[in-house]
Amino acid sequence: MGRVLPRRRIGALAAFAVGALVLSGCSAGDLGSSDSGSGTTISFLADNSDSTLKTAQGLADAFNAKNTGVTVKVETRPQGTEGDNIVKTRLSTGDMSDVFMYNSGSLFAAIKPEQNLAPLDDQPYVGDLDKTFKSTVSAGGKLFGVPFGGATGGGILYNKAVYAKLGLQVPKTWADFETNNAKIKAAGIAPVIQTYQDTWTSQLIVLADFHNVAAAQPDFAEQYTAGKAKYASTPAALRSFQRLQEVHDQGYLTSDFASTKLEAGIKHLADGTGAHYPMLTFAVATLVSQSPDKVNDVGFFALPGDDAAKNGLTVWEPAGVYIPKTTTGAKLDAARKFLQFVASKDGCDAIAKASTPNGPFLVKGCALAPDLAAPIKDMQPYFDSGANSPALEFLSPVKGPSLEQITVEVGSGIRKADAAAALYDQDVKKQAQQLGLPGW
Amino acid sequence: MVPRTAGPRVRVEEALAIMTTTTRPHPTEAGKHTGAEPRRRTTVKSPYPYWFYLPAALVYGTLFLVPTFASFYFSLTRWTLFDHEFIGLDNFRQFFDEPALVKGFTNTIVYAVVTSGLKVVLGLLLAVLLTSRIPARGYLRSVVFFPVLVSTIGVGITFTVLMNPEHGLINQSLGVLGVDGPGWLTDPKWALLSVALVDVWKGVGLATLIYIAGIVSIPQEYFEAASVDGASAFGRFRHIVLPLARPATVTVIILSLIGGLRSFDLIWAMTRGGPGFTSDVIASVIYKQYQAGFYGLSTAGNVVLFLVVTAVIVPLFWFLNRKEVEQ
């Protein structure tokens, strides 16, 4: 029966298998990456979005150029919830990089900072950091992170050329906004851009309305965390969902809202086929790289509320840079040096050089360069006058995971605002129970 | 591989004759002979030793079964990855309270039945076509199989763009024909079905390949005998291919049904269960819990899904294999 399979074929098969195993023994090697010098090398984990990566690499390069005997090497992970799970898995199995970048606020609270991170309270730069930011990277009275870049505004990006052509003013109240929308629609332009193929963008009207909620009911965040205030039963909060329903019901949305993504939304805005885009100033970087010639046609204002006197901006705090408890010895010293750099003027400059800033820095002594993109410049007054509040997710650990599906339903006319708010309250309850918060 | 001396050939033909008889309901002398064998085998050392299981069992046991049993425990806890608290069956109660679950359940069944049904039928037809002597066979096989090679993410992105209601190629082409195409992925009525069709597009190559392997294994003698008898093409299909490709059919049904019941990656890449919750399936509901960091809850969901799939597949598997033995 030996004839059935020639001997050499078995030999080939075996050689193939052995070869594969031998190959697998050695790693691929560090192809293309630069040599690390002498001294300590630490790894820095950042997410792999274009702007984060540029910022992280810019920080590492500027820091390495200072020759402190420490070399920082950037590693990447996916963004979004896949990235959340990677960070949690690596922390819980004791396998985190020496330094890592991760969200502040409610997501920060979910990685058990006191158990997993090294506190920074004894560091010299602590006094230079913005107070609100510090509260979003603190737990149990201890500080754990330094800001990764500047604050981001959530509001309305608008086309200034359309405004100029129709003789419109930047609205201070929701009623003014609706009047503008009616005029824009009459001129044959879509008043409000929505892009539900990127589901997360559907949340912006609801989330960016939080400054108005807080203005109407200052203790909402506290009551909400305690399980006492609900979206469905708090008129100011329910209003956020109603605003989203309103723009849909009035027929103000771009006709392709259900099937487009962020890029297409930015294109509508830049080309003037849509006038308003409820968005984070994060997206200005996309605008700059996608339509560089149209950047100055675009401006930014806060999502208007009911009271012009209380008009103000909802702000997203930047991500933090943290050191896990598993970093020890020489690496811990090196990691601290790196964080000190990130929280310094040199660090801000490196960040500003690496990518389009989203908004003002939160470190004392750092200022934005004067040649800013127009929409970012429009944010500054809200900071100068102090008319701003952090978004709810930075004041409360509770954020329901299904909000983006629910807001897609409201914005598409599948579900009404009050039913949506009630459904979201249920979603929030599940999250709070999972967190084991009291009062739920 | 082709034995050239007389000895093995005789044995092979003998074997063929026996196989023929075992697949037909008339036992002959040779058939009885095989039936008597197992008793004889117990006395000598078996040529099928149990230790063949050992290497696979070792790898599978340590790296799959042990972690799986560990995770079942966590379905009874509130688990943040950093610590866990025993809460009994609360996770299961909460999972069944999920608003999207009822819809997800019917969607799962619809999706699994549509995708596996189409894969079985189209896969078999394509395999028959691609094993016949048609021109450009190599090209056709490659083309049909190509989608299997492309990553789910890539397929998802491509079809999301092609199915765009305004700018998408599909609706533009339909527009030329005077048909007003629906919002394939944005209309709640169409979203799930559209994803299922893309799933079939991507997966039919695999079903075809399994069928081709099955058809190729059918001894040529049958076809020769059939053509001597003057059987038509359909007759050959009905009386030779269909019954003898049975193991392939069973495999395709089982694999595509399990795949369909568990599927969520393409749904996730194309609609994320949307618009809203309209194209959610059980697996995507579970994935959302996992993404939200509700690890205990998502593990409980997995236990539920496991029980559902087992309840469908195990009886089916047993039934299909029993029929195989009977024949």
Next chain:
Amino acid sequence: MRRHLTGLAAILVSGVVFVVPFAFIAVNALKDRQQSALPDFSWPAHFRLVDNFVEVVKARDYMLIIAFINSTILTVASVTGMVVLAAMVAFVLQRRASRWNGVINFLVLSGLIIPPAVVPTIWVLQRLGLFKTMPGLILIEIAFGLSFSILLFRAFISTIPRELDEAAVLDGAGPLRLFFRVVLPLLRPVAITVVVVQSVAVFNDFTNPLYFLPGDQNATVQLTLYNFSSQFTTQYNLLFMDVLLITVPPLLMFMFFNRQIVAGMTSGAIKG
């Protein structure tokens, strides 16, 4: 004549159903960023084949090349292991009736049904000292791929006549020789199917490497897609170019093995 008509029809239909989507990917892979922001079937205004190619390959310190090396090693080693181990199990499972068969069948099906539990698996790997090693990842891929492979093999071993085993045993072959020299070669069509399918699965896998062998120097090809698609921006032209590039190795492999299947048809596994 009819055969040619069928063939022609098949080529036409396959052209529309299967080729058009890929032409779409290819066309958009050639465009510049602005034109591809809203991907459509228009002709590229500027041909950027070389520029896009170079940009994709160079992205993130030549990550794509590292990823190709990693994915190749992982695929070759784990698929080899999978095929041999699964065929051994399937062979005994199909041939030898015992009271264990029910249990084993159930375990095999479970492997298809239950999604792997990531964190407990990491604990086990850490205990074995295999966490963050390539051999560890290879064993993981083998463990997760076994069920599928066993199921396929099992179905086709039933088509091999037992009399061939008998004859081999009479010739004095032990179990190993019987399996490796007689049975495995006869399983060629299905073995090729398993190799093709599992290679694609492992080559395109990215979650397992992400969790069990993290780090950029360990990236696999699927991960490179994320270089061009993020929550905030998608560079469709580069993304589609990357999709094309990482589909080439599986395609070459398939074309190679496809000929093997055709060869199997003419030489005949069972025909003798």
